[in-house]
Amino acid sequence: MKTIINTTNAPAPIGPYSQAVAASGFLFVSGQVPINPATGEVVTTGIIDEAKLVMENLKAILTEAGLGFESVIKTNIFLTDMQTFAQVNEVYGAYFTANFPARETVQVSALPKGVNVEISVIALKP
Template identity: 45%
Template sequence: MNVFLKAIKPEKAPKALGPYSPAVKLGDFVYLSGQIPLNPETGEIEGTTIEEQTHQVMKNIKVVLEEMGLDYRHIVKTTIFMSDLSEFDRLNEVYGSYLEEPYPARSCVQIARLPKDVKVEIECIVIDTLVYEQQMAAQQGGCSSCGGGCDGGCC
């Protein structure tokens, strides 16, 4: 048993298809397992086109991130597995609509087959920066000893 590794199993995310966690957290690092276009309510594949399936995958990623209070902006690296790279531009259009600059680093590969014969699977590496964001916000508001009136720094 690894006492430092925490399994993340959101209630609203699709259930794992095997012996794995939807995500695991180790310190500030979060590793999301590959998400496929499973509808979490029905357990069925959502959509038949690359666009429909990519939308569902991105929604599934969002649910896992939200379980930890995180968002797409916390993703630092994705790996995209596609069954047909000729659909690359169509996938990019949908994938890019969920993200903002600076975009995560990314790899994208075509493979012979994906679970349940879906068109796309996306896994992510995420950094939980929430504690650091809170510290920065507190520093920008000033310090408690001067009531924040020191031009953003402590007196």
């Protein structure tokens, strides 16, 4: 059985998918991009601002599911420019401070809406 998780505190999906799905004790959160959930506008004011908004969107979805970043066991980071890795990593590190999840970071040729960063997570429900 699966439960669909959606919140108005994160951007609405831009395609046929859910913000997150809970199943078998796990929460699978779809990749989040820097879209302001209040306005629906893409934020492209710099990689730090973009990464912060992505993390806040993830936080909103985790919160809706009754979880926090401490429950995250795996993350996937997609960047359009690996030269921004250090900046994104710094923002990411402000949200994950101990018992870090497994992670990979990859450079891709493009992301939806022309953004520069997308992050998805998998969390373990207690």
